[in-house]
């Protein structure tokens with residue numbers, strides 16, 4: 001297991017971390033911006049309601065509930081059982097969501113199980129290209145065609161601020177890491193995925209960016 005993979009698993013594993021995370025983005029402008037980007041990417045591919053979507057990592061279910069409210073069947077998966085337990089408590093249960101403990105690096109699903117996979121707020125925690133590529137390979141394996149995922153794009157004000165913080169020694173290994181689109185594209189090519197469309201949350205301001213990619 002690589003160091004960034006291990007740090008990311010540890011960081012969100014405890015019941016305390018799950019409790020904190022459940023209160024973090026709910027009702028915020030950032031939450032609305034993220035959901036708007038995901039919805040725009042889904043409209044682009046015209047996925048019919050009722051289709052199955054894998055939401056990994058689901059965390060405390062913020063995106064899973066959103067997708068279920070749009071009428072999709074959601075398989076909400078996360079490495080942390082505490083996150084899943086908290087997700088079930090956050091909102092009234094939905095019959096459209098199935099909760100599962102899964103590791104993105106070794107998913108238990110057969111190849112080509114889902115027409116779409118959504119992966120929100122995970123890749124910016126992976127500092128090493130090899131970690132990103134292993135995760136992308138596994139997503140490409142279980143996807144029939146599309147993946148929507150977020151990453152932190154360095155071509156932005158907050159990406160530049162991170163670069164300055166690192167120069168002055170203020171950023172540590174646990175920080176979320178912006179990378180260039182060129183590097184992200186190389187990682188995707190390593191998993192035989194290609195970019196269909198880019199959806200920045202706030203162009204040039206925020207690093208948080210969504211990619212719609214296909215096999």
Ligand SMILES: C[S@@+](CC[C@H](N)C(=O)[O-])C[C@H]1O[C@@H](n2cnc3c(N)ncnc32)[C@H](O)[C@@H]1O
Pocket residue numbers: 008009012013056057058059060061062063077078079080083102103104105119120121122
């Ligand atoms: C920043 S949270 C994002 C949660 C959710 N996607 C959201 O946007 O609210 C990161 C999540 O990744 C999960 N995670 C970390 N490593 C994982 C892995 N190898 N496989 C699956 N989930 C993982 C953590 O447990 C945590 O719930």
